[in-house]
Amino acid sequence: MSAEATRAQERPVTAELAKEFGLSAEEYQNALDILGRTPTFTEMGIISVMWSEHCSYKSSKVWLKTLPTTGPQVICGPGENAGVVDIGDGDAVIFKMESHNHPSYIEPYQGAATGVGGILRDVFTMGARPIANMNALRFGSPDHPKTRHLVSGVVAGIGGYGNCVGVPTVGGETNFHPAYNGNILVNAMTVGVAKTDRIFYSAAAGIGNPVVYVGSKTGRDGIHGATMASAEFTEDSEEKRPTVQVGDPFTEKLLIEACLELMETDAIVAIQDMGAAGLTSSSVEMAGKGGLGIELTLDSLPMREEAMTPYEIMLSESQERMLIILKPGREEVAKAIFDKWELDFAVIGHLTDTGNLVIKMYGETWCDMPIAPVSNAAPEYNRPWEPTPKASDVDDSVFDGYSESLGDTLTKLFGCPDLASKRWIWEQYDSLVGGDTRFMSGQADAAVVRVPGQTKAVAITTDCTPRYCLADPVEGGRQAVAEAWRNLSAVGALPLAITDNMNFGNPEKPRIMGQFVGAVQGIGEACKALDFPVVSGNVSLYNETNGEAILPTPAIGGVGIMPDAMIAAGIAFRNEGDVILAVGETKGHIGQSIFLREILGREEGAPPPVDLAVERRNGDFVRGLIHEGLVVSSHDAADGGLIVTIAEMALAGGIGAYLTGFDGQHVRTLFGEDQGRYVLAVRPDAVAAVQEKAKAAGVPVSVLGETRGTALSGRGGDIVSLKRLREANEGWLPAYMSAEL
Amino acid sequence: MKAAIVVFPGSNRERDAVAALEAVSGTKPHLVWHRDTELPKVDLIVVPGGFSYGDYLRSGAMAAHSPIMREVKARADQGVRVLGVCNGFQIITEAGLLPGALMRNGDLKFVCRVQHLRVENTDSPFTKKYAKGQIVRFPVAHGDGNYWTDAETVKRLDGEGQVAFRYVGDDARTDPRGNPNGSVSDIAGIFNAKRTVLGLMPHPEDAVEALHGNTDGKPMFEGLVEALS
Numbered sequence A: 001m002s003a004e005a006t007r008a009q010e011r012p013v014t015a016e017l018a019k020e021f022g023l024s025a026e027e028y029q030n031a032l033d034i035l036g037r038t039p040t041f042t043e044m045g046i047i048s049v050m051w052s053e054h055c056s057y058k059s060s061k062v063w064l065k066t067l068p069t070t071g072p073q074v075i076c077g078p079g080e081n082a083g084v085v086d087i088g089d090g091d092a093v094i095f096k097m098e099s100h101n102h103p104s105y106i107e108p109y110q111g112a113a114t115g116v117g118g119i120l121r122d123v124f125t126m127g128a129r130p131i132a133n134m135n136a137l138r139f140g141s142p143d144h145p146k147t148r149h150l151v152s153g154v155v156a157g158i159g160g161y162g163n164c165v166g167v168p169t170v171g172g173e174t175n176f177h178p179a180y181n182g183n184i185l186v187n188a189m190t191v192g193v194a195k196t197d198r199i200f201y202s203a204a205a206g207i208g209n210p211v212v213y214v215g216s217k218t219g220r221d222g223i224h225g226a227t228m229a230s231a232e233f234t235e236d237s238e239e240k241r242p243t244v245q246v247g248d249p250f251t252e253k254l255l256i257e258a259c260l261e262l263m264e265t266d267a268i269v270a271i272q273d274m275g276a277a278g279l280t281s282s283s284v285e286m287a288g289k290g291g292l293g294i295e296l297t298l299d300s301l302p303m304r305e306e307a308m309t310p311y312e313i314m315l316s317e318s319q320e321r322m323l324i325i326l327k328p329g330r331e332e333v334a335k336a337i338f339d340k341w342e343l344d345f346a347v348i349g350h351l352t353d354t355g356n357l358v359i360k361m362y363g364e365t366w367c368d369m370p371i372a373p374v375s376n377a378a379p380e381y382n383r384p385w386e387p388t389p390k391a392s393d394v395d396d397s398v399f400d401g402y403s404e405s406l407g408d409t410l411t412k413l414f415g416c417p418d419l420a421s422k423r424w425i426w427e428q429y430d431s432l433v434g435g436d437t438r439f440m441s442g443q444a445d446a447a448v449v450r451v452p453g454q455t456k457a458v459a460i461t462t463d464c465t466p467r468y469c470l471a472d473p474v475e476g477g478r479q480a481v482a483e484a485w486r487n488l489s490a491v492g493a494l495p496l497a498i499t500d501n502m503n504f505g506n507p508e509k510p511r512i513m514g515q516f517v518g519a520v521q522g523i524g525e526a527c528k529a530l531d532f533p534v535v536s537g538n539v540s541l542y543n544e545t546n547g548e549a550i551l552p553t554p555a556i557g558g559v560g561i562m563p564d565a566m567i568a569a570g571i572a573f574r575n576e577g578d579v580i581l582a583v584g585e586t587k588g589h590i591g592q593s594i595f596l597r598e599i600l601g602r603e604e605g606a607p608p609p610v611d612l613a614v615e616r617r618n619g620d621f622v623r624g625l626i627h628e629g630l631v632v633s634s635h636d637a638a639d640g641g642l643i644v645t646i647a648e649m650a651l652a653g654g655i656g657a658y659l660t661g662f663d664g665q666h667v668r669t670l671f672g673e674d675q676g677r678y679v680l681a682v683r684p685d686a687v688a689a690v691q692e693k694a695k696a697a698g699v700p701v702s703v704l705g706e707t708r709g710t711a712l713s714g715r716g717g718d719i720v721s722l723k724r725l726r727e728a729n730e731g732w733l734p735a736y737m738s739a740e741l
Numbered sequence B: 001m002k003a004a005i006v007v008f009p010g011s012n013r014e015r016d017a018v019a020a021l022e023a024v025s026g027t028k029p030h031l032v033w034h035r036d037t038e039l040p041k042v043d044l045i046v047v048p049g050g051f052s053y054g055d056y057l058r059s060g061a062m063a064a065h066s067p068i069m070r071e072v073k074a075r076a077d078q079g080v081r082v083l084g085v086c087n088g089f090q091i092i093t094e095a096g097l098l099p100g101a102l103m104r105n106g107d108l109k110f111v112c113r114v115q116h117l118r119v120e121n122t123d124s125p126f127t128k129k130y131a132k133g134q135i136v137r138f139p140v141a142h143g144d145g146n147y148w149t150d151a152e153t154v155k156r157l158d159g160e161g162q163v164a165f166r167y168v169g170d171d172a173r174t175d176p177r178g179n180p181n182g183s184v185s186d187i188a189g190i191f192n193a194k195r196t197v198l199g200l201m202p203h204p205e206d207a208v209e210a211l212h213g214n215t216d217g218k219p220m221f222e223g224l225v226e227a228l229s
Helices: A003-007 A015-020 A023-036 A039-051 A101-106 A108-124 A145-167 A236-244 A249-263 A278-289 A310-315 A331-340 A371-376 A408-416 A466-471 A471-493 A509-528 A594-598 A612-627 A641-653 A669-672 A684-697 A723-736 B013-024 B067-077 B087-094 B153-157 B218-228
Strands: A074-076 A083-086 A093-100 A129-139 A169-174 A184-197 A209-214 A268-273 A293-297 A322-324 A343-353 A356-361 A362-368 A437-439 A447-450 A457-463 A494-503 A533-542 A553-562 A579-583 A633-636 A657-659 A678-682 A699-707 A711-714 A717-722 B003-007 B029-033 B044-047 B081-087 B102-103 B112-121 B135-142 B147-148 B163-168 B185-191 B199-201
Touching: A015 A023, A015 A039, A015 B163, A023 A039, A023 A362, A023 A371, A039 A278, A039 A310, A039 A362, A039 A371, A083 A494, A083 A533, A093 A108, A093 A457, A093 A494, A093 A553, A101 A145, A101 A184, A101 A641, A108 A129, A108 A145, A108 A249, A108 A268, A129 A145, A129 A249, A129 A447, A129 A457, A129 A553, A145 A169, A145 A184, A145 A723, A169 A447, A169 A457, A169 A678, A184 A457, A184 A494, A184 A553, A209 A249, A209 A331, A249 A268, A249 A331, A268 A278, A278 A293, A278 A310, A278 A322, A278 A356, A278 A371, A310 A356, A310 A362, A322 A331, A322 A657, A331 A343, A362 A371, A408 A594, A408 A641, A408 A669, A408 A717, A408 A723, A457 A471, A457 B003, A466 A471, A466 A509, A466 A533, A466 A553, A471 A494, A471 A509, A471 A553, A471 A612, A471 A633, A509 A553, A509 A612, A509 B163, A579 A612, A579 A684, A594 A641, A594 A669, A612 A678, A612 A684, A633 A641, A641 A657, A641 A678, A641 A711, A641 A723, A678 A684, A684 A699, A684 A711, A711 A723, A711 B003, A717 A723, B003 B013, B003 B067, B013 B218, B044 B067, B044 B087, B067 B081, B087 B102, B087 B199, B147 B185, B153 B185, B163 B199
Parallel strands: A093 A533, A129 A169, A293 A356, A494 A533, A657 A711, B003 B029, B003 B044, B044 B081, B081 B199
Antiparallel strands: A074 A083, A083 A093, A093 A184, A129 A184, A209 A322, A209 A343, A268 A322, A293 A343, A356 A362, A437 A447, A447 A457, A457 A553, A494 A553, A579 A678, A579 A699, A633 A678, A657 A699, A711 A717, B102 B147, B112 B135, B112 B163, B163 B185, B185 B199
16 A cells, blocks of 8 residues: 555545535535645545534534533543542542444444443543443334344344453343334443542643554444434435444453553553544544644554555544553553553554644655644534423323223233343343342342442442433433432432433434423433432434434433442342332322323323422432331332332242232322332331331321232232233243244 | 462453452462463362453363463363363363363353252262252353263263253242253263362352352352362
């Protein structure tokens, strides 16, 4: 390869090419104005990915700025690779959730696998050893011809990557809805722990300091992946398969160990992974944050393929690569560590005082442009938006003609795709490696993972109820945060902070932009009221195919802390004769409920409102009871209402419930999805103490029954056996996945 | 008891093994890097779980040819106890310390769950603290745990007391399922002829403290400490 051969592959830079690269006419003109000349082909590629929606957050930034991001616990909020939160004793928890939606639809195994790989790198880049992975998945209708293939590939991809790197995948959520038929959502979250005085940031410093490339070699995979993720899908999206990267979890595992080993030395000035837009975004962001220039000479960069051009190298999204700024003279120390782990290591450039990004290769300069003006000129739009019209609540006429037995209704609900057991999925994930997992999927409202070598534990949850968000984005945003906060409280953890993964349709449509604006407003209100700030996040827009958008899905990843993993409460009933209590007020809100959709066949009404003050009061109360050792089992009352919550606790423990608290009540009481509620099982001798504390705290608590037998039963006899519920609950997904296509 | 844990690129359960051994024996085991050619003088060698070399060829096949494995084999021949767990079972089997082979799980899917096992032979330092026929629960977490050997060898293994653990179903309330991977004759773990080497797919090191939900793995490490101290 030579300069001449490179030039032969380049295309003339015109408005046409800029459009092909995803830039609008105004954006292209802006680039011409900043440079005062026509960009080179390489520069055009670099500018287009820097200004893509995916990298620039151009549609969302103006709204994201309104979110609360600070608090006494926050060490580092949004803007770095991941958020950092203090958990005491000189320890920090570092976490983020990120989407890999577009690639996962096109190539589910590699799309999901590299999603996990990318989010792991965001976390260990900052000096944290990853201790847990989570994921939030949304698939299309089970009847859609692609759904089975996508579920199978995504789950295998997440497992294939996470299992190999040896980070336990401890929980998540999975929904099915026809709105995701053309755009599935794969949101992956990693949580790591580090020492507060050993956290690594990305801002470059020190003119002349060496710029080092480590990890896998660079190939031609993923070129313009960030551009793909910034546009709607059409019929020909399948042709974008070459823009999906391929993951190598073995190399990632070595990279984790090598980077953490290097971080124990004093060699590092700054470090960042090469994620979306690869070497472009890592070099530009690192130099930009440090207010410096950077000069790279790409000839010595480890390459997997022959005859690569500077354009291809700068835009490649090959996986498992990091960029490090070293202190001068520390190259040998660093190289020895990467040699030990058999990873590529190359000094590819140095920092300069010019403020320019300079790319050299084959003896010529292919890019020489100022970083700050280009970064700062990344577009920022205040796109037109329409508020979502309020839905009116459903009245009692929806129950006309409903006469099914409670046992039959429960059996149907437990076998419906959203409530059916996801065991088929989570058993493909190694949830135990590390030996610190206290609770994983299905055992508690939040995963609980002990901090390695200590007694304290981190609790983790992912939450969002997209059907609520569609009906009312503001209320849905509030609910997603409140539910995350509630799930952490339900295990006994003190909620600390969240990461938000905003998945929406095309922001150029005012209706969709309105959903985004509403959700951000709701999230912000809830974060403020619950002292639960946003410390990291990711936005995925253009989740539309042929004009059909997904449900607005602001997925919330919440993290909390507890002093001792062993005080955590799980959902399973553990003893016969425990008293079952409802905490919180039940009004019977049936709009947008699972019952309404699955049993009455109607997706309508307003979602249940969240009273954030009540939420906080009830959650603090439940957490307090758990810390005092008064709670045997604890579960938040969410999808399906109180009766479904109790049945889930019964199934998890294999112990039934004798219910007296519902006598004479309307079905709304059983299935309503009012917020801020929990179901607890407590020993009989603890009931009086709990009721006394409830009275003092002003929290409504009522007795629903007691744990007993092998069925849900009441004064009228058995309602439904656990065996029947279990068959419905455990049967659906394996049967669906093994059915003929 | 002095123990060494062999670490390959891609091993990922060495920390679990360290924690279990340290908790029971009170001594930190040595970690030996795969490129080392010498082992310290130890009473027990553990080959831990993970994905050595990514398992990109055949699980355990690359690691079995690593320089350190020649040393492990030599020590095993001298009677040093060797415990191979999960990927470690695959590696020591590929290295010829145990008969048979481990193939992809029958349903081609990775499986992680708590699994019921029956202790088949207690005449070894690994299993002496269990009762014959005792049902224990260890987690499994593997994609290639489908043990295979021919019918004649299964018969011989049974006859010589070389089957250590079998997968069993259980009438326990929460998870009654048996064989998770299609292994021949439900074999979960086997000894060599002298019962100085044990390979098994399940993870006793992830069932040693209350946090794990059960401590059925602890007697294995207690037995080793008792026999080798």
